[in-house]
Every structure is written in C-alpha cells, then in structure tokens.
Amino acid sequence: MAPMTRNRAGIGQVPTDLMAQFYVQRASAGLLITEASQIMPEGVGYPNTPGIYSDEQVNGWKKVTDAVHKAGGKIVIQLWHVGRISHSLFQPEKKLPVSSSAVAAEGKVFTPDGMKPYETPRALELKEIPGVVEAYRNATVKAKRAGFDGVEIHAANGYLIDQFLQDGVNHRTDAYGGHLENRLRFLKEVTEAVIGAWSADHVGVRLSPNGSFNDMSDSNPKETFSAAIKLLDQYQLAYLHLRQGTPSDAKRRVPVPIEIFRPLFRGPLVLNDGFTRPSAEVALAKNQADAFAMGVSFLANPDLVKRWEQNAPLNAPNPRTFYGGDEKGYTDYPFL
Numbered sequence: 001m002a003p004m005t006r007n008r009a010g011i012g013q014v015p016t017d018l019m020a021q022f023y024v025q026r027a028s029a030g031l032l033i034t035e036a037s038q039i040m041p042e043g044v045g046y047p048n049t050p051g052i053y054s055d056e057q058v059n060g061w062k063k064v065t066d067a068v069h070k071a072g073g074k075i076v077i078q079l080w081h082v083g084r085i086s087h088s089l090f091q092p093e094k095k096l097p098v099s100s101s102a103v104a105a106e107g108k109v110f111t112p113d114g115m116k117p118y119e120t121p122r123a124l125e126l127k128e129i130p131g132v133v134e135a136y137r138n139a140t141v142k143a144k145r146a147g148f149d150g151v152e153i154h155a156a157n158g159y160l161i162d163q164f165l166q167d168g169v170n171h172r173t174d175a176y177g178g179h180l181e182n183r184l185r186f187l188k189e190v191t192e193a194v195i196g197a198w199s200a201d202h203v204g205v206r207l208s209p210n211g212s213f214n215d216m217s218d219s220n221p222k223e224t225f226s227a228a229i230k231l232l233d234q235y236q237l238a239y240l241h242l243r244q245g246t247p248s249d250a251k252r253r254v255p256v257p258i259e260i261f262r263p264l265f266r267g268p269l270v271l272n273d274g275f276t277r278p279s280a281e282v283a284l285a286k287n288q289a290d291a292f293a294m295g296v297s298f299l300a301n302p303d304l305v306k307r308w309e310q311n312a313p314l315n316a317p318n319p320r321t322f323y324g325g326d327e328k329g330y331t332d333y334p335f336l
C-alpha cells in the first residue's frame, strides 16, 4: 500500500486508535507504507499529520504496529520533513520554515488561519544541517522502538530532501549546492544516518523524478535522478520506491521514461502512480518493477488483495473524505 496522508492524527501529532484500525483493515497488503510522518517539530506542514519524534507518538504507533502484526501484516513508516512546504503558523515559535535555499514555492498552503501563499523559507545554515540529519536518525530509532518493520525515507514530492536534490529550488553555493555531488549530499547523509541507526535492509527510499507537485523542477532530471539512484544502489537497501509521474505532472514537465532507472538499481524496485491490476501485471511481465504500490484503490478497498484474487468489483474512492475528518471515508469503506 502506498503512503497516503490522511490528516487524522490526534493532539501532539499522536497516532490514534482509529488510525490503527485503518491500517489493520489493510494488513493483507504485502507491505504497508504509512502516511508521511514528521521527524521533528519543524518538519510539519499540514494539520493533523502524525510525528515520529516524541515518546507519546512512539506509544501511539506501537498500537498500530502491534495490531498490524497480529493480523499478519508488515508495516514501515515514512520519514518526512516538509521543508518549505509549510507555513510559520505551523512552526515552533512561528518561525519561518526552512529549506535548502530561500526560494518560495508557488501556490497556497492550508493553515490553521485559512489558505495563505507559501512564505519564502529560510535557507538552512551549514551548521544546522547535521541537526536535521540527526533528527532522521532519532526518528529511525523511535520507529524501531515503535515496532515498525522498517522505514521509508521520503525523498520525493518536493519535500526537504527533494528541495536539496533539484536545482529549481537548491541555489546553494556551499557543499550542499551547485554540482550534482553537492546536491546529493543531504540525501547521502540522511540515508547513511538512517542505515546507521538500523540496517540497510530495513530502509527504503522514495523518489519522484517526474514530479511537479510542490512546484518542483530541475534543469536535468535524468542526470540528477540517475545519480541519486546510483548513489542509493551502493547501500543494499530494502527497496527503492519510484513515482513514475502522473498525466498532470507531464503537463508541467517533460517526463523521463521511468524504465531507464531500472538498470541503475540492483535491489527491489517498487513503482507507483496510477497503476491498476492489469497495468501492473503488464509492467511486471516486462520486469519494470518487483512490486507496485497501490494508493487510492487500497484506501477505498481495505480488502483489495481479496478483491483482486476473486476478480470482485472495487469500491470507488471519495476524494472529499481523503484529508481530515473522522471514520467517514477512512475506516467505513465496505469489505466484500
């Protein structure tokens, strides 16, 4: 199951019993990847997303992982720092969000005071970067303690790591910006810190080479992401998870054919974006990936695996209940 933000965490960004129910209903997935979860207070940019840095959050997640394991499932948590995709209203002491560079995203953010344009973030100072890397390490230790089977480093979709990778945002002139090796440095340091806190075979990484979401661009995405994937190939990770890009991405950005990345990574490859059972089977037959991450279809069908096995019809997802709210559109989708 693909990671999906559902905005239903409780006070203190603590996972709730309802969240445990949501995941346990879907425990027949080969692997559940949780919704993105902030690694530190500055990493948040949306209402009611869960965290993985406090003891209360660990205790909340422990209920989720225990329930999923009891049902025979496996679950990894997605580690997230949104960077500039936030607003000072979400930040500790109402400070500006941070990023690789002081470049604002185009668009608006849903804050506790309504929709607001994105602010120009503050570029992280060189001396602050080790502290952010340390927060990824700490979150990994917490994830292990919370009973997860592993972690997924969220390096996709225009959030902090992606803000270092792509030169549409990263305008730094120090060791973390400019040529490719420098733009890869933050991803490299985060990956090594996370692996150091657990082991490579418990760590996946997600990238979105074709994503335009969150106002992302790069002057040479083929080169940038080929280099990122070759870097990740050396660690013997649990998996690499790629978003192939959506038709709406392709309107804003010429897509790099996703197949070109397959030979660059020798470990398990997970592909995501718009797959159906038939299209995934075609891609599998062509050896384009080892697994496929299903998002909205798994959201609307807690028993998606069984429905596929039985060629049963699927429930339709309701986008109005994707983000926030209660059990409606969350844990009340009917089973067969």
Ligand code: PHB
Pocket: 005, 036, 046, 156, 157
């Ligand atoms: C979202 O909350 O809209 C969201 C979060 C994480 C993503 C993508 C979208 O990777």
